[in-house]
Amino acid sequence: MESAGQFDYIIIGAGTAGCVLANRLTRNAKAEVLLIEAGGKDDYVWIHIPVGYLHCIDNPRTDWLFRTEPDEGLGGRSLLYPRGKVLGGSSSINGMIYMRGQARDYEQWADLCGDDSWRWKAVLPLFMRSEDHHAGASDFHGAGGEWRVEKQRLSWQILDAFREAAAQSGIPKVEDFNRGDNEGCSYFEVNQRRGIRWNTAKAFLKPAAHRPNLTIMTGCHVEKLLIEKGEQGLVCKGVVFSGGGTLYRADARRETLLAAGSIGSPQILQLSGIGPAAVLQEAGVQPLADLAGVGGNLQDHLQLRMVFKVQGAKTLNVMTSNWLGKLRIGLEYALLQSGPMSMAPSQLGAFAKSHAAEATPNLQYHVQPLSLEKFGDPLHAFPAFTASVCNLRPTSRGHVRIASADSYAPPKILPMYLSTEEDRRVAAAALNLTRRIVAAPALARYAPEEYKPGIHYRSDEELAQAAGAIGTTIFHPVGTCKMGRDGDASAVVDSQLRVRGVAGLRVVDASIMPTITSGNTNSPVIMIAEKAAQLIHSMWE
Incomplete structure (x- = not known):
């Protein structure tokens, strides 16, 4: 040695x-x-081109290539569990979304550990210290720090329509998710610098x-x-x-x-x-x-990926269906660092309550103008959008355990998704809420049709079962x-x-x-x- x-x-x-x-x-x-x-x-x-996360996840050059153990809550399925293995770690392969969480998160931490220095008012200056926010310094944001935060360099009519539908469903339009109360709907801010990943x-x-x-x-x-x-x-x-x-x-x-x-x-x-x-x-x-x-x-956020076919809408499924469309996308990024290649994996976000009794939002949406069967698969041949929703505060608890004394052997990872009745209840409510948003008038002109999980899932018990069938990690262990x-x-x-x-x-x-x-x-x-x-x-x- x-x-x-x-x-x-x-x-x-x-x-x-x-x-x-x-x-x-x-x-x-x-x-x-x-x-x-x-x-x-x-x-x-591919680390630095935002859409390149598709080439970095499940790639031994940048990912540890972990997989979960078969999980009963997911019908015995095993999932890819990406973790960055490169300078920058997971910030080199993640979704680039700038999100602090809610003030209540840090109040809870302080209560659990008995230390007031973890409260929201105490940690907010730490967030601001490293921040370089596109809007400049304010009571909630920092400027001149290392961690660049920018608006996304694109917009989609189908996502704008979803945002309007969310507002019609009681989820207000907002501009900033990072003031301590993130309830509402908006485009995510991202850790990019002029359309390039900022890790x-x-x-x-x-x-x-x-x-x-x-x-x-x-x-x-x-x-x-x-x-x-x-x-x-x-x-x-x-x-x-x-x-x-x-x-x-x-x-x-x-x-x-x-x-x-x-x-x-x-x-x-x-x-x-x-x-x-x-x-x-x-x-x-x-x-x-x-x-x-x-x-x-x-703990992890389990995203429930609902897919809706649409008519008359521009989606990435359609734009990438031929070589000419792909060429246009490539040229737009090469010349302007904008367009679909500058996209974070999710563009539009929303925070909502699964039930009125919740004190703060306990659901998060990641909405995308595209759809696919599962990560790594090609996009669907039909126009569609995906509305992924996750329970922000799961009560299920899993574990990580070494399998042997060999440091090169991957550990056993078992998230135990949907292993509590509360998580199954919230999952059913989340799918129902998504259906209500999609049924709002703002989306009617696109004639959305549920493709996943399917309208045959109706009762809460059936919807909880559907959650296990379509749920996947959103990479937040x-x-x-x-x-x-x-x-x-x-x-x-x-x-x-x-x-x-x-x-x-x-x-x-x-x-x-x-x-x-x-x-x-x-x-x-x-x-x-x-x-x-x-x-x-x-x-x-």
Whole structure:
């Protein structure tokens, strides 16, 4: 084993959180930082063209290629579970949607972990610190930061009609989803710069890469953390990783920061002997810290993709049905960086309540002027749009568990979708609400006809069954190293993101969320990393 050296901080994972941490921690010229990434550089052309996510997901160059275990809630189906394996992590392959969630999300976090510094008013400045909003600085938005937020460079008549139909159904038109109450319907704002994806590698890592106190190692696979027994208990001393056929050891003088995401972080902890003892023993790993919550509490947004055939509407299905149409789309992007190739996977969004008794919206829509059977399949031959709806606050909980002591073996991922009666009830209500919106007068001229799941699903029980048949991940796994109070046996980290019972180790990524945010999860991870960097700086002597 060769030594990679000693550093003040070792960051595992150059994804969304890792890039932010690397930037912020190396602002202190005295802090020596090592950033380890399993993937390669973000120089693949399809990363930067927005529609290129189609070429990045399920591609070993940019994706870990995870799959879920067969899930009873989905009729025994297994799903692709994309996670970025490249500089920028999932921000290099995701939907680019800028979304903070609701104020209530962070109020709940603060209550669950007993720390008021996680409340909405406290985290809002952290969101604004890194933001560069197209409208400039305001009470809710920042300007001049690294994280660019722009309007989309396109519009569609069929989506405008859906927005009008939503308004006719009681979901008002709004302009900004990110003021703490996201109820309403609008086009999503996106993390792009002039029609090109803006990932965290470009935003945060590139400006810091030249700093002499930052070492970046790509193509390096983490085997395990170095955990030793000290006078006060267990201490994380660094990490063992392999790269280029060599096994390395890197030592951390101060802290190791695990930023490998909601799948990678619990996997690495478990491989290192930190997790549920019975799970570790079954996998052939000697338990060092019996931490029951590691890998548990998995939450995700299950999108229910309803497809409606239409007449007389321009949709991407029609535009790409011949080579001339594809050529026009390519030329528009090449010349103007606009049009369908600048599209985020979802263009129009809406937040609504499944039932009137809900205090805040618990449903999110992603509406697209296209349709297909499943991800990776060709577009349908007929004109159609898709209205995907997800339960923002699922009560189902899954888990991530290592299958063996082999660090290269993929973990077992079981989301347990629709495993509670509450989630099935909300799913049925969500499908019914979508039908009411589509039946509104604004869409009548397009004569929408339900193609999926089909009008033969009518009762709540039948609709819950349909949800299991058409549901798929919207790529928001969180919660597997949850933050919580001292008395919470399922909590993995405290409110300062320190791993319980192991000194010198923090987790900084979406896995620390005790509950999932009410919307897309990428930008909340940037906020989490900003907060972690702030906490770490406060401890520097």
